[in-house]
Amino acid sequence: MKFNERVFSGMQPTGSLHLGNYLGAILQWIELQKTHECIYCVVDLHAITVWQDPAELSRAIRQVTATYISAGLDPMRSIVFNQSQVSAHAELGWIFNCVARLGWLNRMTQFKEKAGKDRENASVGLYAYPNLMAADILAYRATHVPVGEDQKQHLELARDIAQKFNNDFRESIVRVGREDGIFFPQPDPVITGPATRVMSLRDGTKKMSKSDPSDLSRINLTDDADTIARKIQKAKTDPEPLPSEPAGLKARPEADNLVGIYAALAGSSVPDVLAEYGGAQFSTFKKALAERAVERLSPIADETRRMMQQPDEIDRILADGAARARAIADPIMAEVKDVIGLIRS
Ligand code: TYM
Secondary structure, three states: OOOOOEEEEEEOOOOOOEHHHHHHHHHHHHHHOOOOEEEEEEOHHHHOOOOOOHHHHHHHHHHHHHHHHHHOOOOOOOEEEEHHHOOHHHHHHHHHHOOOOHHHHHOOHHHHHHHOOOHHHOOHHHHHHHHHHHHHHHOOOOOEEEOOHHHHHHHHHHHHHHHHHHHHOHHHHHHOOOOOOOOOOOOEEEOOOOOOOOEOOOOOOOEOOOOOOOHHHOOEOOOOHHHHHHHHHOOOOOOOOOOOOHHHHOOOHHHHHHHHHHHHHHOOOHHHHHHHHOOOOHHHHHHHHHHHHHHHHHHHHHHHHHHHOOHHHHHHHHHHHHHHHHHHHHHHHHHHHHHHOOOOO
């Protein structure tokens, strides 16, 4: 059976979103909503795999929602909601805990990074996190998942889970009326654009991340214009001028990163940016980059702040999105239960 194209993606409401989230994911989400049915989730159940302060969690869920919309997601066109309002995620997540193999999860590099040395003390949820992510996607039979490069391995696991479910229950899947025996699609990662892996402004070999202790390492989508400009000005660079060809960025991770960021913000490409700025000093280039970044990001911060003054309006958007999400996921879950042999009312 051919599955209709459907897009699903999500972000964790932990701290404020940053430039990596914006360039690696949200920009692609905005493009895809022009052509596809899209479901964009605030993955609060993923956030609680590490302890979250309850008041701060509620605030972060609203803030991520407000940022999505301020950045250009249209909640009328796309479905925007928070994960915990749709029970299919947790239900299918459990079922996938029973499909995925320990050996598969043991290979997940993000768990190793996040759990660090104190692995024994990590939550079971953090370990099983990729199974819940597979459930997020497959509860809607989504076919396309726009993400940054760091999520690639999790997407491969989602594909493996879909395939194993299809294999394990083939006969039953046919019995419920799917003649080709294929219940779930194999979701494709969509990893595109010049900034699929935005690096720290303090160290071009480390990913830009919410968990970096230095706030100077990232540009938050809530930063004001002065803060954005200051962080770019302080960004680590090397002493050479910019090269005029992409090959000249090899072994220059900080330069590579800033050029990639510029290209993504300008809707341009790395070769085009270098054609313009090749030979320029960083002082000149950083000024131009700061202007681009402020022009692009400060309206998002302003609108997010405005929306955060009306939390009831945000909650209404989330409730509406959740109702629309349930309308898709609940019938799929009913079918999953039939396939497995669970009795339902
Ligand atoms: P999260 O919340 O860490 O990140 C959200 C999105 O931002 C991308 N991203 C980056 N892209 C480029 N450069 C960076 N430095 C950078 N940092 C983050 C991530 O790749 C991601 O696309 N597990 C996911 C959330 C999730 C999900 C899903 C995603 C849960 N269920 C289902 C897709 C489909 C995560 O923790 O993303």
